[in-house]
Amino acid sequence: MANSIYGELEQLGKTGGAAQTPEEAILEYVKNPRPDSDYVVRFTCPEFTSLCPVTGQPDFAHLVLDYIPGETLVESKSLKLFFQSFRNHQAFHEDCTVGIGERLVKEMAPKWLRFAGYWYPRGGIPIDVFYQTGAAPEGVWVPEQAVPTYRGRG
Template identity: 70%
Template sequence: MTDKSIYENLTQLGGQTEQPQSPEEAVLEKVPNPQEGTDYMVRFTAPEFTSLCPITGQPDFAHLMIDYVPDKWLVESKSLKLFLVSFRNHGAFHEDCTVSIAKRLVDLLEPKWLRIGGYWYPRGGIPIDVFYQTGPVPDGVWIPEQGVAPYRGRG
């Protein structure tokens, strides 16, 4: 599909866009899937994700991996980047951040399948990894491992 009209409603791509101050303020955008009817997986990797501890206000860091099998919609990547950046000012526990990101994407895209791996760096000496998946993997789709090594410290 080469019809450029599928991009005409995007408001953030191709121009200066201010960083949203919160995930609630962030605008996630979608475009029609030009390969609708073909099952394939899309992966987004955010190795420098940051949020704030809701109690102390200290920064938390994670490596996020978002995999999804689209149906009718694709997430526009600049809007996803701005959405993820909006968590820099957001106080929430690791579990809430990770699952909230997944649910927001599921609500927007209605994908055939989605999973997120939140590989969080230690807080209080304990790394916390958070995993969420919408259901079984669709038949016939190649889903590679996320390949993020468990936290090993200085070892």
């Protein structure tokens, strides 16, 4: 594996848990094997959790990440562990959603990124937060996220 694009990864194939905070979490990236092709990568995390910064109660969200890679791809295990690092993180929905999108854009430098947090109700009101870097490049198929408005999401 040392000669592959995966040779530098520290988390893939190893045991270990998530960082205690998002700031401590390490997102790993690999070289995009198809940098001259525009294609969409989608990750879905239907069981994201964080904590309300006021009450300390858990908040739950269905996250959807769509991006068109530039020179790098985010490694999926590191993304999973990054998401898990929010379990004890206290922040409002908007801060979690936009902060994740901004960090990915800063570190990964995708050609385009769209990130959505479909949050389950807090106080009877679901909150959906969307972050996008601009219009997707022309000619790229970007499927709908297909997460319904709240009706007992599942």
